[in-house]
Amino acid sequence: MSKLLWKTLLVSPAVLGATLVVSVGAVRAVDSTSVSSANELNPTEAVQPLTAEVEIQQPQPIASVTAPTAQQTQELSTTATKVLVEPTTAQVNVPAQVAITQNQQLNLATPETEALAPIPSVTPGVNPTLAQVTPAAPADSNVLDQINRYSREGNSNTIDQVTNVTQLSDVSPGDWAYEALQSLVERYGCIAGYPDGTYRGNRALTRYEFAAGLNACLQQVERLIAASVSDFVTREDLETLQRLVQEFEAELATLGTRVDDLEGRVAFLEDNQFSTTTKLVGEVIFAVTDSFGDIDNNSNLPFGFTANNADDSNTIFGDRVRLDLQTSFTGRDVLHTRLQAGNLEAFNVSPGSAEGTQTFNLFENGNDIVLDWLSYTFPFGSSKIYVAAFGGIHSDYAPTLNPYFEDYDGGNGALSTFASESPIYRIGGGAGAAISLGVGPLESILGPSTLTIGYLAGDAANPGEDGGLFNGNYGALAQLNFNLGDRIGIGATYVHGYHDAFSPIFGLGATGDSSATNFNDQFTNGVVGTFFANNPSATASGIATGDYGNTVPTVTNSYGIEAAFRLTDNISISGFGAFTNAILLGQGGAEIWTYGAGIAFSDLGKEGNVLGIFGGAQPYLGSVDAPGVVNGNDTGDRPYHVEAFYKYQVSDNISVTPGVIWLTAPNQGADDAVIGTLRTTFRF
Numbered sequence: 001m002s003k004l005l006w007k008t009l010l011v012s013p014a015v016l017g018a019t020l021v022v023s024v025g026a027v028r029a030v031d032s033t034s035v036s037s038a039n040e041l042n043p044t045e046a047v048q049p050l051t052a053e054v055e056i057q058q059p060q061p062i063a064s065v066t067a068p069t070a071q072q073t074q075e076l077s078t079t080a081t082k083v084l085v086e087p088t089t090a091q092v093n094v095p096a097q098v099a100i101t102q103n104q105q106l107n108l109a110t111p112e113t114e115a116l117a118p119i120p121s122v123t124p125g126v127n128p129t130l131a132q133v134t135p136a137a138p139a140d141s142n143v144l145d146q147i148n149r150y151s152r153e154g155n156s157n158t159i160d161q162v163t164n165v166t167q168l169s170d171v172s173p174g175d176w177a178y179e180a181l182q183s184l185v186e187r188y189g190c191i192a193g194y195p196d197g198t199y200r201g202n203r204a205l206t207r208y209e210f211a212a213g214l215n216a217c218l219q220q221v222e223r224l225i226a227a228s229v230s231d232f233v234t235r236e237d238l239e240t241l242q243r244l245v246q247e248f249e250a251e252l253a254t255l256g257t258r259v260d261d262l263e264g265r266v267a268f269l270e271d272n273q274f275s276t277t278t279k280l281v282g283e284v285i286f287a288v289t290d291s292f293g294d295i296d297n298n299s300n301l302p303f304g305f306t307a308n309n310a311d312d313s314n315t316i317f318g319d320r321v322r323l324d325l326q327t328s329f330t331g332r333d334v335l336h337t338r339l340q341a342g343n344l345e346a347f348n349v350s351p352g353s354a355e356g357t358q359t360f361n362l363f364e365n366g367n368d369i370v371l372d373w374l375s376y377t378f379p380f381g382s383s384k385i386y387v388a389a390f391g392g393i394h395s396d397y398a399p400t401l402n403p404y405f406e407d408y409d410g411g412n413g414a415l416s417t418f419a420s421e422s423p424i425y426r427i428g429g430g431a432g433a434a435i436s437l438g439v440g441p442l443e444s445i446l447g448p449s450t451l452t453i454g455y456l457a458g459d460a461a462n463p464g465e466d467g468g469l470f471n472g473n474y475g476a477l478a479q480l481n482f483n484l485g486d487r488i489g490i491g492a493t494y495v496h497g498y499h500d501a502f503s504p505i506f507g508l509g510a511t512g513d514s515s516a517t518n519f520n521d522q523f524t525n526g527v528v529g530t531f532f533a534n535n536p537s538a539t540a541s542g543i544a545t546g547d548y549g550n551t552v553p554t555v556t557n558s559y560g561i562e563a564a565f566r567l568t569d570n571i572s573i574s575g576f577g578a579f580t581n582a583i584l585l586g587q588g589g590a591e592i593w594t595y596g597a598g599i600a601f602s603d604l605g606k607e608g609n610v611l612g613i614f615g616g617a618q619p620y621l622g623s624v625d626a627p628g629v630v631n632g633n634d635t636g637d638r639p640y641h642v643e644a645f646y647k648y649q650v651s652d653n654i655s656v657t658p659g660v661i662w663l664t665a666p667n668q669g670a671d672d673a674v675i676g677t678l679r680t681t682f683r684f
Contacts (some may be wrong), residue, residue, distance in 0.1 A: 168199040177201065191218040211248035211255070218245060278327040282684045285360045285411040289677040290315040291347040318344035320360040322372065322410075333378035338391070340372035341365065347675060350667035351521060352531030354506070355618050355639055356675060357417045358661075359409040361529065386434040388456065393508055394425040394495070397434040398452045398479045401491050401562040402574045404600035404610050411648060411681030414598075415659045419614040419643045422576035423528045423594050424560035427497045428475015429508035431460035439480070449482040458509025466500055473509050474498050493561040493578075499554045504534035505580065505592070506619055529594070529619030530639055530667045536582045536590035540626035555583040556592075572600045580619075590627030594619040596641070608649030615642045620668055636668030645677075655681045 054497060093327040165182040181201070185191045218241060270276065291313045320342030327335040346354070348359040357632065363372060373391035377384060386397040400406050400421040407413025407420065414420045434454025458473035459466075466472050475497040483489050497504055502512025504526035512524045515602075526534035541550040560578035567573055575597030596616020604611045618639050624632035645659030661675040 010262040018140065040160045138251075142670075155262055167197060167364045169197040171199050171201065175201075184217065190217040211251035214244055215252055237403060247650040275327075277329060278325050279325055281324045282516075282682075283322045283324075283411055284682040285320045285342075286317070286680045287319070287344055287358075287360055287677060288315065288317045288677075288684075289344075289347075289358070289675065291349055291356065292674045292676065293672055313347050316344065318342070318360075319367070320344060320364075320411075324373075333376070335376045336373055337370055338371070338373040341367045341369045343367045346525075348674075349663060349673040349675070350526065350530075350670040352472045352535075353639075353670075354504075354526040354528055354534065355418070355530065355641065355663050355666050356661075356673065357525075357527060358415050358675075358677065359407070359413070359417055359420060360411065360679070362409055364419065380435075382438055386436075386454065388431055388433070390431060390461075391429075392427045392432060392456050394427075394434075394454060394456065394475065394477050395421055397436060397454055397491070398425065398477060399450075399481050399489075399491060400425060401481070401489050402576070402598070403564055403572050404602060405574065405598055405612055405614060411657075411679060412683075414612060414614060414656055415645050415657070415677050415679065416641070416643055416661055418528045418596065418616070418618050418641050419598060419612075421562055422493070422562055422578055422596075423506050423619050424493055424495055424505040424558050424576075424578040424580075425477075427495045427556065427558055427580075428458065428473070428477070429510075430456050430458040430473075431469070432456035432474075434477075449480065452479045452481070453477070456509060458503075459511050469587060472498075473500055473511055474504050475509065487566040489564045493558075493560040493562065495556070495558040495560075497556040499556065499557070501534070501551045501553055503536070504584070505529075505536075505554065505556055506534055526619075529592075530621065532621035532635065532668060533592045533594075533619040536621055536624065537584045537587055539621060540584055540587050540590065540624050540629055552585050552587055555585065557581045557583075570602045570604070572602070574598055574600075575616075578619075584626060588624070588629070590624045590626075591622040592619055593617070593622045604646075606649060607649075608652075608655075610647040611645075613644045615640070617641065637665035639666055639668055640664040653683050657681070 044107050052240040094339050150443055165178070165185045168181075171181060175181075181191065181199075221241065227243045320340070322338055322340050324336055324338040327337070329335075340363060342360065342364050343366055344358075344360050345364050346357040346358065349356040363370075371390060373388075375386065375388040375396065377386045377397075379385070382395075386392075388396065395406070395408060402421050405414040405419050405421075409417065409420065417426075432455045434452060436450055436452045439449040439451045456475055456477075457469045460469045460472070460473065462468060475495050477493065477495045479491055479493040481489065481491045497505065500511060504510060504512070504524055506526040506529045507524060508527055509525045510526075523531075523535060523538070532539045535551060537554050540553075558578055558580040560576060562574075562576045564572065564574040575595075577594070577595040580592035582592060584590060594615060594617060598612060598614030599615075601611040604607060618641050620639050621635045622633075623635060626632070640663070642662040642664075643659065645657050647655050647657040657677075657679040659677050659679070661677070663673045663675070666673055
């Protein structure tokens with residue numbers, strides 16, 4: 001090939017320019033099934049395979065070369081261009097591989113794609129594979145991705161024709177191929193750029209890309225020859241062009257065959273799939289878990305708090321199942337309808353405390369199938385809109401900056417709800433809406449930035465006196481995220497909340513039962529934190545009068561900061577801290593604190609594996625200032641939490657995670673507890 005390029009320099013600089021530019025970056029790649037391991041780890045960057053015939057380089061989305069209609073090869077050019085130029089947003093299983101990735105953690109680059117990292121067109125953190133519906137004959141596991149990409153031909157994501165090289169924002173006069181590219185754009189008119197005005201000429205190129213790009217430019221050259229005087233091109237030029245055509249004749253023919261095969265698969269799937277707009281994403285967790293240690297819930301608890309429900313737990317084995325129907329009507333929106341069932345109860349390591357809660361303990365319901373989450377996300381200009389009718393949480397739409405530990409209470413991240421994300425995101429939940437905006441003026445100072453604002457009500461469907469969208473429990477969030485370079489992400493978060501009597505602060509909007517007569521029935525446990533941190537009003541009342549059931553509504557203002565640092569491609573460090581000022585209506589006030597940090601080692605021992613170590617203090621009551629409370633700063637010991645887990649990726653769809661959680665002074669005074677877990681996660 002190098003000899004051929006050298007000869008083209010001797011024959012015609014224009015031909016050489018065409019050859020060089022299209023070889024640098026012409027069109028979007030069309031993979032073969034012999035995809036490299038890098039594609040398997042980052043498939044959202046690559047086009048899925050169509051056949052298994054040629055070993056190719058790792059494909060990347062790059063600028064494309066489009067062809068004007070030519071008389072002799074119109075059909076071939078049209079088919080090749082269709083396959084090559086279409087950007088893909090196919091959803092596939094993405095094992096974690098980089099310390100700060102997608103969601104969610106440093107994806108703040110643009111509001112169009114990063115503003116709502118946890119809620120693109122997949123369940124947050126689930127990294128699903130698609131439900132496969134394939135014909136009996138072709139054994140291509142990625143056919144559904146191919147069909148989705150093919151069906152989007154002609155939409156707004158298609159590339160735009162470039163008439164002047166200055167339209168390409170990432171091409172400058174100092175680039176080595178600038179003059180050749182300028183010639184191809186302005187003289188031959190056979191270059192196109194992406195809708196964002198980029199050319200992306202520094203990406204890898206496959207022989208198929210080169211063939212299609214060459215074919216596009218040759219057709220334009222043929223038109224120019226036919227319309228020009230006889231001495232416009234020499235015989236040597238024509239011979240060189242003919243040799244190039246012959247060189248890539250096989251690749252061009254293969255492209256046509258692939259498109260024919262793809263069209264056949266489209267027809268098959270349209271006749272057999274249950275929906276043209278909906279995908280099923282599933283997760284099943286099996287878990288064996290137990291708590292250990294000499295646990296006495298009545299020892300050393302502050303404020304004279306006592307209980308008789310000591311934890312004499314047995315080893316348990318149970319499950320949790322999630323089935324998420326993801327529906328898209330435009331290709332850029334997603335409607336989540338998620339069903340859930342589970343039977344794993346949290347260990348009662350201390351009275352009323354949520355510190356022993358693991359992610360699969362949430363919403364345990366005796367394996368009854370219930371609607372767990374119903375939300376719709378769609379773009380609005382350069383912003384993203386999130387609307388939840390049921391089961392919404394703040395981390396659905398706000399980046400949590402805790403890579404590898406955050407899996408949105410799924411089965412591939414941390415074991416505990418505390419290590420998954422900052423407890424500030426647990427204040428409020430239910431039904432409501434959010435918007436994420438790009439903050440352009442700050443980008444010159446802070447780098448790519450987003451501003452997220454959301455509101456969720458815990459009892460929005462209840463028309464009663466203390467319910468409804470605005471008259472019951474709620475949490476209103478505002479968060480600013482920005483990047484410092486390409487390795488550091490920082491978030492600053494504020495949450496204003498209202499909590500009815502007996503309702504926990506860190507309870508995702510859960511509401512207690514004030515009409516119950518039994519103490520344990522009145523209070524609803526939070527998701528993280530001690531009983532005193534979740535119910536400071538009851539604590540203040542109990543200190544003053546000895547009656548912990550004399551509780552009042554609480555207003556909270558919480559301030560948090562989150563940060564993630566990608567030390568290397570395989571080491572991520574992240575952490576958070578939050579302070580809550582609680583206003584106990586008619587009683588006084590309280591201060592609540594929490595903080596934590598972790599380090600994650602990805603691909604440790606095998607691609608997809610993760611070793612995570614996390615430590616910190618779950619939400620605890622720092623002080624109480626209320627009438628009758630003496631020495632309100634003496635609130636007991638700090639409830640420290642230390643966790644370690646190792647996720648072993650058995651296959652793309654199965655992982656096994658052994659881990660251990662050590663809790664010191666649960667509920668700010670009980671004896672230490674140790675929880676051991678073996679979790680197996682199936683995803684499909």
